[in-house]
Amino acid sequence: MRRAALLLALLLTGWLGAGIVTAAPASAHATLVSTEPGEGARLDAAPDQVTLTFSEGVSLGAGYARVLDGDQQRVDAGAPEVDGAVLTVPLRGELPDGGYLVTYRVISADSHPVAGAFSFAVGDGELLSAGGGAVEDDTDPVVATVLPAARWLGFAGLALAVGAPVLAAACWPAGWASARLRRAASAGAVAVVVGALATFVLQGPYAAGSGPASVADPSLLGATLRSEAGWAALARAVLAVALLLVLRRVPRRAEQPPRALLAVGGGVAVGLVVATAATGHPVAGPWPALAVLMASVHAAAMCVWLGGLAGLLLALVRPGTPPSEVATALPAFSRLAFGAVGVLVISGIVQSVREVGSPTALAATGYGQLLMGKLLLVVVALAAAGVSRVWVQQRLGIRPPRRRRTLTVHAFSATTSAEPGPQELAAAADRDRVQAENAVAHLPSLRRSLLVEAGLAAVVLALTAVLVGTPPARSSVAQPVDTVLPLQGGTAAASGTVQVSVDPARPGENSLHVYLFDDAGRLTQPAEIRVTLTERSQEIGPLDVDLEPAGPGHFVGDGMAIPGAGTWTLTVTVRLDEFTALTAATDFPVR
Numbered sequence: 026m027r028r029a030a031l032l033l034a035l036l037l038t039g040w041l042g043a044g045i046v047t048a049a050p051a052s053a054h055a056t057l058v059s060t061e062p063g064e065g066a067r068l069d070a071a072p073d074q075v076t077l078t079f080s081e082g083v084s085l086g087a088g089y090a091r092v093l094d095g096d097q098q099r100v101d102a103g104a105p106e107v108d109g110a111v112l113t114v115p116l117r118g119e120l121p122d123g124g125y126l127v128t129y130r131v132i133s134a135d136s137h138p139v140a141g142a143f144s145f146a147v148g149d150g151e152l153l154s155a156g157g158g159a160v161e162d163d164t165d166p167v168v169a170t171v172l173p174a175a176r177w178l179g180f181a182g183l184a185l186a187v188g189a190p191v192l193a194a195a196c197w198p199a200g201w202a203s204a205r206l207r208r209a210a211s212a213g214a215v216a217v218v219v220g221a222l223a224t225f226v227l228q229g230p231y232a233a234g235s236g237p238a239s240v241a242d243p244s245l246l247g248a249t250l251r252s253e254a255g256w257a258a259l260a261r262a263v264l265a266v267a268l269l270l271v272l273r274r275v276p277r278r279a280e281q282p283p284r285a286l287l288a289v290g291g292g293v294a295v296g297l298v299v300a301t302a303a304t305g306h307p308v309a310g311p312w313p314a315l316a317v318l319m320a321s322v323h324a325a326a327m328c329v330w331l332g333g334l335a336g337l338l339l340a341l342v343r344p345g346t347p348p349s350e351v352a353t354a355l356p357a358f359s360r361l362a363f364g365a366v367g368v369l370v371i372s373g374i375v376q377s378v379r380e381v382g383s384p385t386a387l388a389a390t391g392y393g394q395l396l397m398g399k400l401l402l403v404v405v406a407l408a409a410a411g412v413s414r415v416w417v418q419q420r421l422g423i424r425p426p427r428r429r430r431t432l433t434v435h436a437f438s439a440t441t442s443a444e445p446g447p448q449e450l451a452a453a454a455d456r457d458r459v460q461a462e463n464a465v466a467h468l469p470s471l472r473r474s475l476l477v478e479a480g481l482a483a484v485v486l487a488l489t490a491v492l493v494g495t496p497p498a499r500s501s502v503a504q505p506v507d508t509v510l511p512l513q514g515g516t517a518a519a520s521g522t523v524q525v526s527v528d529p530a531r532p533g534e535n536s537l538h539v540y541l542f543d544d545a546g547r548l549t550q551p552a553e554i555r556v557t558l559t560e561r562s563q564e565i566g567p568l569d570v571d572l573e574p575a576g577p578g579h580f581v582g583d584g585m586a587i588p589g590a591g592t593w594t595l596t597v598t599v600r601l602d603e604f605t606a607l608t609a610a611t612d613f614p615v616r
Contacts, residue, residue, distance in 0.1 A: 071120035122148030179220030185213025188332010196357035537582030548578030
């Protein structure tokens with residue numbers, strides 16, 4: 026365990042050091058990339074539809090996409106359509122001049138809702154505020170509390186349902202006859218079913234932003250049933266029931282069950298682990314196949330370690346346990362747990378690098394802070410596990426199996442085996458018996474160490490349940506902006522494009538580059554150019570940005586100041602001549 030803790034520290038140090046030297050922006054995660062019409066656009070005529078493009082695939086599910094006029098009346102027509110990362114909302118025909126507000130709440134690939142709003146105007150209409158109460162971003166507090174609790178119940182149940190049978194199969198054959206161990210495994214399977222079904226019924230209110238009273242809403246249940254998250258929850262419930270049925274068929278004998286039954290149970294357990302891992306963050310973002318594999322390995326190692334640990338506490342490390350069973354199970358589990366912890370550490374590092382993206386996100390995001398808290402608790406739990414391992418080594422020993430020693434006598438070209446005699450075997454058996462009895466007499470000290478380890482593990486599982494529902498850090502850190510926008514005019518026809526780059530898109534000083542292109546894609550020099558920043562929800566701006574020419578059609582705003590975090594609108598106004606003025610605008614998050 027001490028080696029595993031040292032490995033964890035070395036890997037983290039290496040990652041942090043490399044990240045500080047080569048820190049790069051994290052990739053986007055289900056964020057709004059562009060809209061048509063653009064944020065703050067002023068159009069001559071109403072469009073036929075509104076298009077929203079996200080950084081990765083989304084689904085509507087129990088969410089919504091609406092377009093409202095100045096009287097908060099809906100002007101969208103028909104159901105919105107989603108094609109990968111593009112959401113299209115059809116509009117009614119012949120909309121009058123005025124301001125229009127687009128509000129949306131969609132579901133990202135990892136089942137998290139993504140909500141927001143933007144506005145545009147037709148004719149001389151007044152732009153509507155995207156702040157106010159038009160968009161409900163907050164998840165209901167009851168749903169936000171119960172959903173992580175359901176996930177925690179599922180994780181804890183998975184550890185018991187899989188880890189307890191592994192303990193019996195790999196370390197403690199007599200454990201199959203233990204009523205306590207069998208009840209623990211069965212209770213774990215039931216907990217997985219309950220947690221999965223609770224997650225299923227709560228996913229609808231979570232996605233729609235409604236309260237617990239809507240858990241039985243047929244439309245929300247139907248939307249969840251059509252979603253990948255809903256299918257994954259139902260798969261976990263079905264597989265947990267199957268595992269429970271297999272466990273019930275295991276003979277209550279102090280020996281290994283038939284191989285066929287073990288193979289069936291092992292297959293169901295692997296399916297249950299994969300169904301738990303193949304949802305949420307692993308299926309979204311970069312490297313999904315590798316992420317699901319690492320998450321499955323991570324969950325399996327967690328089951329072996331924590332489920333076996335719980336099995337020891339509940340069934341083995343108790344008064345009345347035969348010393349021979351203690352002497353058999355504890356050293357074997359110590360070796361098994363050591364390997365599981367090593368796998369847990371390595372797979373956890375891979376997952377952390379993927380979800381955090383850069384070391385700076387550890388301290389700058391809520392996800393990173395939760396992850397650091399989890400890592401700290403894991404290190405403390407490994408220290409407690411190290412104490413337990415030392416106890417087993419001192420009381421029972423972890424020795425390699427005896428090997429046959431062969432002596433070759435070349436003169437006669439023959440071999441003889443140095444086999445222990447009856448007296449040596451009897452002495453060794455007596456020594457092992459006395460050692461086991463002495464260990465049983467000191468089990469209370471081991472039990473205290475295991476209780477500390479199990480308590481810390483329960484808190485780690487709770488933090489994991491919260492992390493699963495928290496947008497990963499790579500989607501919460503600042504991301505440079507680089508986008509190309511069409512130039513549009515009030516009375517003049519649209520002409521050319523403008524490319525805008527903002528780096529690093531954080532509060533404070535930023536670097537701005539603006540490139541102007543004509544219809545043929547060539548850099549063009551305007552008569553006048555103006556860039557402003559606005560944060561509508563905080564009623565900040567428009568703030569003028571000082572620009573310096575850097576070449577034909579190229580303008581730079583070094584040291585562009587962004588006062589604080591929020592969703593900022595950058596507007597470029599270009600005057601081509603005395604009578605022609607064009608504009609382009611884009612929204613970007615500042616974190």
